[in-house]
Amino acid sequence: MSAQxxxxxxxLISLRDVTKVYGQGQAAMHALRGIDxxxxxxxxxxxxxxxGSGKSTCMNILGCLDTPTAGSYRFEGVEVGTLSRNQRAxxxxxxxxxxxxxxxxxxxxxxxxxxxxxxxxxxxxxxxxHARARAALAAVGLSGWESHSSSELSGGQQQxxxxxxxxxxxxxxxxxxxxxxxxxxxxxxxIMELLARFNSEQGITIVMVTHEAEMAAFAxxxxxxxxxxxxxxxxxxxx
Amino acid sequence: MLWNALLLALREIxxxxxxxxxxxxxxxxxxxxVIVMVNLGSGAxxxxxxxxxxxxxxxxxxxxxxxxxxxxxxxxxxFDIDDADAIDREVGGIAAVAPGASQxxxxxxxxxxxxxxxxxxxxxxxxVGNWTLAKGREFSPSELRAGAAVCILGEGVRxxxxxxxxxxxxxxxxxxxxxxxxxxxEAKGQSAGGRDQDDLVVIPLRTFWRRVAGNQDVxxxxxxxxxxxxxxxxxxxxxxxxxxxxxxxxxxxxxxxxRDMKEIAEALTGTTRVLTxxxxxxxxxxxxxxGIGIMNIxxxxxxxxxxxxxxxxxxxxLEREVLLQFLVEAxxxxxxxxxxxxxxxxxxxxxxxxxxxxxxxxxAGIMLLAxxxxxxxxxxxxxxxxxxxxxxxxxxxxxxx
Numbered sequence: 001m002s003a004q005x006x007x008x009x010x011x012l013i014s015l016r017d018v019t020k021v022y023g024q025g026q027a028a029m030h031a032l033r034g035i036d037x038x039x040x041x042x043x044x045x046x047x048x049x050x051x052g053s054g055k056s057t058c059m060n061i062l063g064c065l066d067t068p069t070a071g072s073y074r075f076e077g078v079e080v081g082t083l084s085r086n087q088r089a090x091x092x093x094x095x096x097x098x099x100x101x102x103x104x105x106x107x108x109x110x111x112x113x114x115x116x117x118x119x120x121x122x123x124x125x126x127x128x129x130h131a132r133a134r135a136a137l138a139a140v141g142l143s144g145w146e147s148h149s150s151s152e153l154s155g156g157q158q159q160x161x162x163x164x165x166x167x168x169x170x171x172x173x174x175x176x177x178x179x180x181x182x183x184x185x186x187x188x189x190x191i192m193e194l195l196a197r198f199n200s201e202q203g204i205t206i207v208m209v210t211h212e213a214e215m216a217a218f219a220x221x222x223x224x225x226x227x228x229x230x231x232x233x234x235x236x237x238x239x
Numbered sequence: 240m241l242w243n244a245l246l247l248a249l250r251e252i253x254x255x256x257x258x259x260x261x262x263x264x265x266x267x268x269x270x271x272x273v274i275v276m277v278n279l280g281s282g283a284x285x286x287x288x289x290x291x292x293x294x295x296x297x298x299x300x301x302x303x304x305x306x307x308x309x310x311x312x313x314x315x316x317x318f319d320i321d322d323a324d325a326i327d328r329e330v331g332g333i334a335a336v337a338p339g340a341s342q343x344x345x346x347x348x349x350x351x352x353x354x355x356x357x358x359x360x361x362x363x364x365x366x367v368g369n370w371t372l373a374k375g376r377e378f379s380p381s382e383l384r385a386g387a388a389v390c391i392l393g394e395g396v397r398x399x400x401x402x403x404x405x406x407x408x409x410x411x412x413x414x415x416x417x418x419x420x421x422x423x424x425e426a427k428g429q430s431a432g433g434r435d436q437d438d439l440v441v442i443p444l445r446t447f448w449r450r451v452a453g454n455q456d457v458x459x460x461x462x463x464x465x466x467x468x469x470x471x472x473x474x475x476x477x478x479x480x481x482x483x484x485x486x487x488x489x490x491x492x493x494x495x496x497x498r499d500m501k502e503i504a505e506a507l508t509g510t511t512r513v514l515t516x517x518x519x520x521x522x523x524x525x526x527x528x529x530g531i532g533i534m535n536i537x538x539x540x541x542x543x544x545x546x547x548x549x550x551x552x553x554x555x556x557l558e559r560e561v562l563l564q565f566l567v568e569a570x571x572x573x574x575x576x577x578x579x580x581x582x583x584x585x586x587x588x589x590x591x592x593x594x595x596x597x598x599x600x601x602x603a604g605i606m607l608l609a610x611x612x613x614x615x616x617x618x619x620x621x622x623x624x625x626x627x628x629x630x631x632x633x634x635x636x637x638x639x640x
Contacts, residue, residue, distance in 0.1 A: 065553060065634050086557055093555020100637065104550040108254045118554050120243055165554075 010077055012173060012205055013039040013062060018071035019228075020057050031057040033228035034071070039173070044199040044206045046216035049225030055209050056177070058225065062207060063096055063175045064088040076172065093121055097166030097174040101181035103158045105150040105165075111137060112146040115165045122169065136164040140194060156187035163194065167204065174198075176208040180215050192218040240560065241567070248568035255540070262536040263576035266616065269526030270580025270609045271587060274602070276522045278588040280515025282600040284508050289598075291504035293369055293427050293436070297334070297464040298500040299474055301326070301481070305494060315494035317456040320444075322484060326460060330476045332468030337363035338457040340447055346440060348400040348411040355396050357413055357440045359447020360461075365424075367463040375407050375422030378443050386445030388418035394426035395437035416450045418442060429596070470499050519605070526609070530573070530616035537569050537624035548628050549636025562629035569621020570614055577613030581606050 020032040032054045039045055047055045060066040061073060064080055067088075073080045075091065083091065092098075097118075105114050116133040124132070137146055140160040150158055159179060166174055176195065180188035196218045198204045208219060216222050224231035252259045303315040323338035341358035358364070362377045375391070382389050390411070397406050406420050427436040448455050464473045474497045481495055541548070551561060585601060592599035 060634055063553070089552065089555050089557050091555075092553065096555075098550075098553055100550075102546075104546060104637070106254070106547060109250065113250065117551075120246065121551075121554065121556050121560065123240075123243065 011038040012041045012043075012076060013037070013207075014072075014074040015058075015061075015068075016072040016074075018058075018061065018068040018073060020054075020061065020066070021069045030228055032061075032068070035228075035230050037223065037230060039205065039207060041172075041205055042199070042203045044196065044218070044220045045208065046219035046222045047207065047209045047225060048211060048213070048216050048222055049231070050211070053225035054228040055225040059175060059177055059207070059209050062173075063098060064092050093118070094169075095172040097169060097171035099159070099162050099166050099174065099176040099179045101178040103150070103155075103162045103182070105158055105161055107151065108149055110147045110149055111142060111153065111161045111164075114150065114161055115168050118165060118169045132168055133164075136168040137161070139167070139198075140164045154187075155183050156190055159183060159187075159191050160194065163191070163198075167198065173205040173207060176206060178209055178211070180210065180212065185214075188212070188215060240563065244560065244563040244567045245571070247564045248571055251564070251568050252571060258536065258540075259572055262533055263572050263579065265529030265532035266526070266573050266576030266613050267529075267580040267583060269522070269529035270577045270613050271583040272522040272525050273519055273609045274581060274584035274606055275587045275591065276518035277515055277602050277605040278584065278600055279591060279595075279597070280511060280518060281602050282588075282592055282597045284511040284515065285600055286597050287507045287511055288504060290429070291500060291507065297466070297468075297470055298367060298369075299462040299464065299470060299477065300498045300500070301460040301462060301477060301495065302458070302498070303495045305492060305496060316485070317458055318460060318495075319455060319457055322481065323457055323460045325480060325484060326462060326477055329480055330462075330473060332465050332473050332476075334463045334465045335363040335367050336463075337361060337367045337461040338444060338459075339364060339461060340444065340452060340456055340458045342447075342451060344413050344440075344451070346396060346400060346411055346413055348409065351400050353396060353399040355393075355438050355440055357390075357442060357447070357451065359442050359444040359451065361444055364441060364461065367461045370427075371425045373423045373425045375420070377422060383443045383445065386443055386449050388416060388446060388450070389421045389442065390418045391422035391424060391441045392420055393424050393437040393439040393441075395435050396440055397423055413440065413442075413451070416446075418446070470501055474499050523612075526612060526616065529576070529613075530620045533569055533573055533617060534620035534624060537565065537621055538627070541565065541624045541628040544628075545631065545636045545639040548631055549633045549639065552631065552633035553637060558629045562625045565625030565628050566618065566621050569625065570617035573617030573621070574610065574614040577610040580613065581610060584609075 015035050015037040018032055018035045019030070022029045022031060035054075035058060037058075047058065049055045057066070061068055064075070064083075067081055075095065080088065080091070106117070112130070112133050115136055116129045119129040119132060134146060137143060140163050142157060142160055142164065145153065145157065150161070153161065159182075163179075174195075179195070180191050183191065192215050195206055195208070199206050206219075208215075210216050301318075303317050305315070318338070320338055323336050327333065327336040337360050339358050339360040341356050343354060344357045346353050346355050361383055364370070365372070365377065372391070373394070377391070378389065381387070390413070392406060400406070400411060401409070406423060408420065410417050410419050424437070429435060462473065462477065464470045477497050478493065482493065485494065487493065548561060552558075584606070588601060589599045
């Protein structure tokens with residue numbers, strides 16, 4: 001990936017009039033109808049909205065898993081819309097960390113091996129890979145759990161492993177798609193505190209989809225989606 | 240990248256140890272059966288060859304009567320001793336000629352008896368038939384001339400009558416003829432037809448004529464061609480000579496036959512070779528079925544792991560990396576299965592060979608071939624599922640329930 005970051009003043013992510021249409025003609029479904037969104041480095045953005053409002057589509061586009069039908073998506077100043085499938089994969093590999101609602105840990109695989117998986121794709125040698133994976137697990141408070149497989153961990157612990165796995169590559173942005181959707185309130189609050197701490201202490205940029213206002217309150221900026229439009233941005237609860 | 244793919248593939252195999260083992264089983268059995276069939280086949284071929292050469296590789300057998308089919312001959316006047324002398328005198332390229340006459344008889348020693356074949360011949364019988372003396376001596380000229388009551392035993396007869404006892408110098412009875420054991424023959428083992436070659440007693444031809452048969456017939460003449468001489472030429476010369484001596488007219492068929500053991504050997508080894516190829520081909524089908532088993536399991540595995548593949552693609556695994564991972568997984572399974580198959584085949588070959596009393600021959604060529612084929616099976620049958628995995632849309636795959 002030869003994408004060079006633009007000047008640090010520029011936003012990390014910049015969407016301009018992004019539309020996304022699924023299908024054609026009569027059956028066309030307009031998921032996004034022209035979205036403008038800037039995300040600065042170090043931001044903590046929560047995207048909220050009802051089902052079908054376009055927040056997940058926007059998330060997929062931000063994660064370079066999908067491409068906009070029209071409009072411009074610049075990641076660190078690089079236009080993503082024209083990149084090939086492989087180039088987008090490399091961009092994800094090197095700049096983006098993912099956390100999903102369903103954890104997506106490999107079954108019958110230890111926490112350590114789960115966390116080091118993205119580093120294997122990056123071609124990091126074994127010793128450094130293990131050191132970084134251990135450090136990432138320690139950062140999410142799971143020291144001593146390295147050899148436990150996902151079935152031996154609670155839901156909250158599994159999501160923390162997933163966060164460690166997303167952050168072990170030191171990505172430019174962490175994309176979290178309903179990270180607390182499968183957890184009870186107490187575990188959800190723990191996860192949100194963890195994310196908020198990474199954001200405030202280490203300046204990690206986080207973009208999160210949620211439909212719980214309680215969780216969105218941890219973000220510093222909330223973006224509301226409605227019918228494929230951004231309904232307006234406002235400051236979150238914590239400063 | 241290949242190293243990474245290998246690492247990921249090995250982790251995958253370890254995660255699903257039971258399924259991996261069962262997948263491999265098809266290849267293990269396929270490879271093992273191909274190798275065992277070919278090994279046993281070449282063992283059988285070698286054994287046939289060995290047995291034929293133990294008869295004497297340059298041996299020609301002259302018998303009276305026309306061969307009608309397997310083991311059947313038409314009746315004809317028997318030879319006499321002059322026929323054997325004539326062959327020895329007049330046909331070129333001959334090392335030795337042994338006239339023979341034989342008859343099934345019961346040999347008795349003490350309270351044991353054993354039905355065997357008694358052959359009357361002279362000392363040429365031994366080199367011509369590829370026999371060597373283990374103990375004792377051949378017939379002396381005076382014994383041959385006088386028709387003395389002496390005999391030389393094959394290992395089979397010795398074992399049955401004497402067991403662990405010393406046979407040399409003892410006297411045994413052949414019907415009413417009491418004769419002294421003067422020599423013991425080296426064991427040869429079973430013949431290609433499954434007959435025990437060591438089940439024989441040899442006595443001087445004159446003794447046979449006078450004390451057993453009561454006539455002076457020669458039933459068979461054994462001829463060994465000289466090293467380097469053409470056996471087919473010797474065969475033709477004998478045929479011409481015998482036609483002349485037996486006064487067979489030009490328009491009449493031979494009433495005797497000359498059999499070249501080398502010809503029989505070639506026909507037999509040719510047959511076993513064809514059988515080996517056939518068995519190997521049948522076994523190769525099972526290897527193919529094993530390959531299809533791998534494809535089947537890999538396809539199931541791709542479907543089952545859809546979400547996981549989606550996740551791998553999401554965190555930045557390239558299409559070709561996912562493809563390679565699944566391909567390597569299939570190849571590791573199939574080639575490891577191939578290795579296990581070779582080990583199984585070696586063990587089975589030795590076991591079966593021991594059971595069937597055959598030499599255990601390991602054909603390195605077929606083992607290498609079967610291994611390479613099993614690895615190729617992994618590539619061929621692993622490619623389709625691997626491509627299916629790699630081409631998935633990560634968003635769809637992540638949503639897959």
